Each structure stands twice: as C-alpha cells, then as structure tokens.
Amino acid sequence: MLFRKKMERACAYCTRAVKIDEDTVACVKKGVVSADGACRRFRYDPLKRTPPRPIKLNTARLSEEDFSI
Numbered sequence: 001m002l003f004r005k006k007m008e009r010a011c012a013y014c015t016r017a018v019k020i021d022e023d024t025v026a027c028v029k030k031g032v033v034s035a036d037g038a039c040r041r042f043r044y045d046p047l048k049r050t051p052p053r054p055i056k057l058n059t060a061r062l063s064e065e066d067f068s069i
Contacts, residue, residue, distance in 0.1 A: 009038030015045040 011017045012035040017025040020032065027033050029041050 007044050009042045011035055011037050011039075011042075013044055013046075013048050014038070014041075015043040016041060019048075 007013070011025045011027060011033050012019065014025075014027070016028040017033075019025050019035070023035055024032055025035050027039075030039060
C-alpha cells in the first residue's frame with residue numbers, strides 16, 4: 001500500500017525531511033524532529049517508504065494432490 005490516498009503522517013515519509021538516524025529527521029521547515037512526528041506542511045514521498053516483506057509460502061503442508069487437476 002505504497003500509494004494510498006490516505007497515508008498516516010510521519011516526518012520519515014515527508015518530501016521536506018532527510019533521515020539523520022532511525023529516530024530523527026532533519027526537516028526543512030522545523031529543523032531536527034522525531035521521525036514519527038508530523039506537521040501541516042507534510043507532503044508524502046512514496047520513495048522514502050520501504051514496503052513490508054512478503055509472506056513466505058509454507059510448502060511443508062502441501063502435497064502432490066494439491067497441484068493435480
């Protein structure tokens with residue numbers, strides 16, 4: 001869900017912020033702020049968000065009959 005219309009506001013995903021470390025970002029408007037904070041100048045940048053890893057398929061429970069027609 002990288003390109004949802006309603007994205008939660010977080011400075012870590014803002015176009016105006018640059019990540020300093022895991023918990024802080026440098027904002028053009030506010031200076032050094034926490035990564036989970038947000039202000040009214042928030043603009044979402046989808047390239048700053050890393051998607052969650054896909055779930056692995058558990059093949060231990062599958063048999064040959066599951067793949068036959």
